[in-house]
Amino acid sequence: MTEIFENIKKLYRFYAPAGELADFIEFFAESSAEETYRHVANSRFTIKMFPSWTPTCYLNLGPPYQLTVGPNRYAIQPNTDVLILRNTIVERFNLPTDSIFTIKFYPGGLEAILGISQLPLINKVVRLETALPASLIQRVKxxxxxxxxxxLLEHFFLEQYRLHKKADHYRTFVANTIGTFEASGLVLSPSQLADRLFATSRTINRYFHRVVGTSPKHYLSQVRIRAALLDYVADRKGFLCEAYGYYDMSHFYKDVVKFTGQKVGQAQ
Structure with a gap:
């Protein structure tokens, strides 16, 4: 199953936090045995996800599974819990009996709550114990x-957030930049965004590298193609590429290949 092209969320239960955590954690999720059986029966299956630059924790509640991050494949054992950044294509190779609990942070959320920069996570799979206490992980499992x-997790994250809470100028600036980009219809360039926020292009570039781990041009282009591709898959006949700043469909298709590594027709 492929993200965007297929509804991979139908296999899981979801919970989106509210209050103080809502700006930093996108969701908690857990495999649903009933929904997994309904959609894949007893077959092996894969979950393919595209880059999002969102720190993501996977707690393994079931049997071993395999995880591919970029060109590297990892064997995840029953007692192994991992943290990844999702700065590249990620693919999980699953069994119907798999059970995985997921915590997905927004860019910069890991640093805001736990004081952990996401930059060292680029292209890596690390043990979750490097970010969360082993005792908490076991209690959750x-x-x-x-x-x-x-x-359990919300209580811990709230405590940690209040301990680390401070005026984080870098993260706030990046969040405001992303919000301004989305409000513009995903069409403003980094230099135009810098003008809107009364900053220089050098400043916006430095802040994105510090918080997200990549340039604003790269990150925001992924935000744009992700939104455009979701719209295209939902309504191909009514899709207007110009609404997302693409010159024509050829320009859009080229960006799809760059983002997903495949042509649109390959996922149909």
């Missing part, structure tokens, strides 16, 4: 209910 796992 031993909990009986999805809601209980969420309660």
């Amino acid at each position: 031993q909990a009986n209910q999805f809601e209980e796992r969420i309660a």
Whole structure:
């Protein structure tokens, strides 16, 4: 199954935090045995996800599975829990019996809550114990209910956030830049965004490298193609590439290949 082209979320239960954590954590999710069986029965399957620059934790509640990050494949054992950045294409090779609990942060969210920069995570798969206490991980994995796992993690993250809470100028500036880009219809260039935010192109570039780990041009181009591709898949006949700043469909198709590594027709 491929993200955007197929609804991979139908295999999971989701919870989006509110309050103080809402700006930093996109969601908590857990594999649903019932929905997985409904959609894939007893077959092996893969989950392919495109770059998002979002720190993501995977707690393994079930049997071993394989994880490909860029060109490298990793064997994830039952007692292994990992943290990745998702700065490249990620693919999980699953069994119907797999059970995975996911925590997906927004860019900069890991640093805002835990004081951990996402930059060292680029192109790596690290043990989750480097970010979360081993005792907390075990308590979360031993909990009986999805809601209980969420309660444990939210309590810990709120405590940590309040300890680390401060005026984070870098993260706030990057968040405002992304918000301004989205409000513009995903068409403003980094230099135009810098003008809107009364900053220089050098400043916006430096802040993105510090918080996200890549240039604003690269990150924002991925935000644009992700949104455009979602729109295209939802309504191909009504899709207007010009609404996303593309000159024509050829320009859009070229960006799809650059982002996904495949032509649109290959996923149909």
